[in-house]
Amino acid sequence: MPKTSARLLSLLSLLQARRDWPGQALAERLEVSPRTVRRDVDRLRELGYPIVAFKGPDGGYRLDAGARLPPLLFDDDQAVALAVALRTAAATGAGIGEAAARALTTVRQVMPDRLRHRLDALRITAVERTPGPPGPQADPRVLMALSAAVHAGEVLRFDHSPAHAPRTDETGGSAARPRRVEPHHLVTWGGRWYLVGWDLDRADWRTFRVDRIAPRTPTGPRFTPREVPGGDVAAFVAARFRGSDGPDGWPCRGEVILGLPASEVSGYLRDGVVEELGPDRCRLVLGAWSWAGVAAAVARFDADFEIVGPDEFRDAVADLARRCARAAEQSGDTPQGG
Structure with missing residues (x-):
């Protein structure tokens, strides 16, 4: 059984994700008894969370709207997602950059050390462009792994699948050799995430869709970062997507x-x-x-x-x-x- 504090965090996360929760369903998700769920609900109420009980065949709980904001609790995935969203907002120049940066500082101060280190390693460059239609989303865990490698200056090994389903060998693994890349920047462009890096096997700069990257472990040796052509990663990425080999503009x-x-x-x-x-x-x-x-x-x-x-x-x-x-x-x- 998880410790009480961890269980309370999980309970709160479940209550935030859905309007009504039957008590038995909460007990099964938390792997505890309904009686333990009732005690945990009472503890959250003492912390200021307005949780109401509703009657019915099953009975259950609902996180109601409160008159004031109680202390916020986030699980690890939520905290990382919030930090990524705030850092992206601060980088886009959308008119909320200063407020997003201040909110990010506030969130960082209350994070445990293990999450704070992951957040500090996150480097994002936003290249302005009207977002395209919704597509595959980048896995936050992959984003953090790539960001950590950028921050540490370590060579990445990863599989990068094409638009169609990747080929596999008889063991189920990737049939192609992994890419070996010196990672330099994570960028957003048109609503997607890309990794910009120096491809060691092709001896050239490349951009990779993050939602198609499957990192391999461990990472490679440390490297001395090269300078992106032109020195401006945003201009370089924008030029690449226009079809230009250089950072100076359209072909x-x-x-x-x-x-x-x-x-x-x-x-x-x-x-x-x-x-x-x-x-x-x-x-x-x-x-x-x-x-x-x-x-x-x-x-x-x-x-x-x-x-x-x-x-x-x-x-x-x-x-x-x-x-x-x-x-x-x-x-x-x-x-x-x-």
């Missing part, structure tokens, strides 16, 4: 003189550069993963423009114009339904 960049004031254009740019040339003209430099993408990005402003260059961009605009003209002609020949 395709085009320049135009746009027939709009700079003030109307700047509000719709994330990484473009706009320069005012007059009350109704501006110079605009935009990037994308393809020349067709640059052409489409300029066309969306619905204004006349003059192409400055380069020639690849000029050709892409001409191709886009031909496609649009053909589509308009075909639409005019299509019989209208009625």
Whole structure:
């Protein structure tokens, strides 16, 4: 039977996870008698938790809303999840960074040493991007293991499964050799977690989806950290996801003189550069993963423009114009339904 303090923590965690709990179900989950559950409920009430009993065929308990906030108790997984959420919020620049940082400091002060050390090892870099559709979530235990290796400067060995199910050998283990990586940063991008590191076998920088990582133990030897290309991990990761090999931006960049004031254009740019040339003209430099993408990005402003260059961009605009003209002609020949 777990000690009383640990059992109280588990009981409180269960009551927080679900509105109504039959007494017998709580007893079975905690592996104690219903009488012990009643005594533990009384102890939590003495600590200020508003737990009410409800009648019924089974009878049970509910954690009610209280007039004041009683002392908070978290199990290990909850404490780590809270710390990860607060640290991520503090790094995103979402307008709550200062409050999140102060809340993280408060939580850290009441954590036991074993959790405080894990929290201190957590390093997060947030790269701003609109989150995509919900997908597989990273295991908090894997996040903490990777963060510990980043903090300690130890080589990681792990299996990294592709988008499809990983191949296995006859023993059920991974058929591929484990990756050997010098881990440098954990980053968030588009609602997912990624590990940025130097791949020792490929002699190059790589990004790995954390939800596809299965760490192997033990970790490898310590290493001297390399500098991420450009020195800015956020810029480096953003460039990689644009398809660029360097940290300087998109692989395709085009320049135009746009027939709009700079003030109307700047509000719709994330990484473009706009320069005012007059009350109704501006110079605009935009990037994308393809020349067709640059052409489409300029066309969306619905204004006349003059192409400055380069020639690849000029050709892409001409191709886009031909496609649009053909589509308009075909639409005019299509019989209208009625």
